[in-house]
Amino acid sequence: MxxxxxxxxxxxxxxxxxxxxxxxxxxxxxxxxxxxxxxxxxxxxxxxxxxxxxxxxxxxxxxxxxxxxxxxxxxxxxxxxxxxxxxxxxxxxxxxxxxxxxxxxxxxxxxxxxxxxxxxxxxxxxxxxxxxxxxxIKTVCWYCDKKAIMNMRCKDGRPVFEGEQIQIGGNESYLPVCRKCYSLKRKESQARS
Missing domain, CATH: 3.40.50.300 (P-loop containing nucleotide triphosphate hydrolases)
Structure with missing residues (x-):
């Protein structure tokens, strides 16, 4: 079937x-x-x-x-x-x-x-x-050993959290991350703003 x-x-x-x-x-x-x-x-x-x-x-x-x-x-x-x-x-x-x-x-x-x-x-x-x-299909977080469940977009090596939904790219633009590391990087980015 x-x-x-x-x-x-x-x-x-x-x-x-x-x-x-x-x-x-x-x-x-x-x-x-x-x-x-x-x-x-x-x-x-x-x-x-x-x-x-x-x-x-x-x-x-x-x-x-x-x-x-x-x-x-x-x-x-x-x-x-x-x-x-x-x-x-x-x-x-x-x-x-x-x-x-x-x-x-x-x-x-x-x-x-x-x-x-x-x-x-x-x-x-x-x-x-x-x-x-x-x-x-599983992989590990870029920053720790937890399971990655999120895609973090980067520009010039720094995480970004706003922009168009679709931006074609690979390792230069995206990192696989766990929710905890995603949240930490988002908070660090907001603190810099």
Whole structure:
């Protein structure tokens, strides 16, 4: 029975490595995978899923015009994998549920749960609401040994707590942190202001 999976984690938790590993495992068995990534993520070029350790793979670009249901009907994959699923909109998540429920194709979506201010992304909100199975990909806090659950945005090496929700970046812009360290850094930032 096909399911919609949402696998979330903080920045630097290895989500993209998992995306690439999962796609590879299907393909190594001679199975067809449709790999998608939103157009907004252009760190390694639009339409590329890449990990920080250098692995990468071309993907189908998700934009406002894409009809993932039609692609799934035409291509008949064994699985659909989505990278950076937090950037999906409500309609795109609805397409994924339709693919699972009507076409019987499993969908595995990987992404962030929340932004650097602790607010849910639109795609994450709808995936958390509609996914059949929700799994956390864990990593440790940048500053201590607790589990990281938040993404802290940095500019010039200093934490920032205001700004646009979406700012594409990697280790130069975001750190995985626990709630306690996030709160401490926020208080230090406010004291400097």
């Amino acid at each position: 096909a399911k919609l999976y949402f696998r979330y984690g903080t920045m630097n938790s290895g989500k993209s490595i998992e995306v690439l590993r999962t796609a590879h495992n299907y393909e190594e068995q001679g199975k067809k995978v449709l790999l998608f990534t939103p157009s907004v993520d252009d760190r390694y070029g639009v339409g590329t899923v890449a990990s920080r350790i250098g692995m990468q793979k071309k993907a189908i670009i998700i934009d406002d015009q894409i009809d993932m249901i039609k692609l799934a009907e035409t291509e008949k994959p064994n699985c659909i994998i989505i990278d950076e699923a937090q950037f999906l909109n409500k309609g795109q998540v609805a397409q994924l549920t339709e693919i699972v429920d009507t076409l019987g194709i499993p969908v595995i979506a990987y992404g962030l749960r929340a932004d650097f201010m602790g607010q849910l992304f639109e795609g994450s909100y709808h995936l958390l609401s509609l996914a059949d199975k929700i799994e956390e």
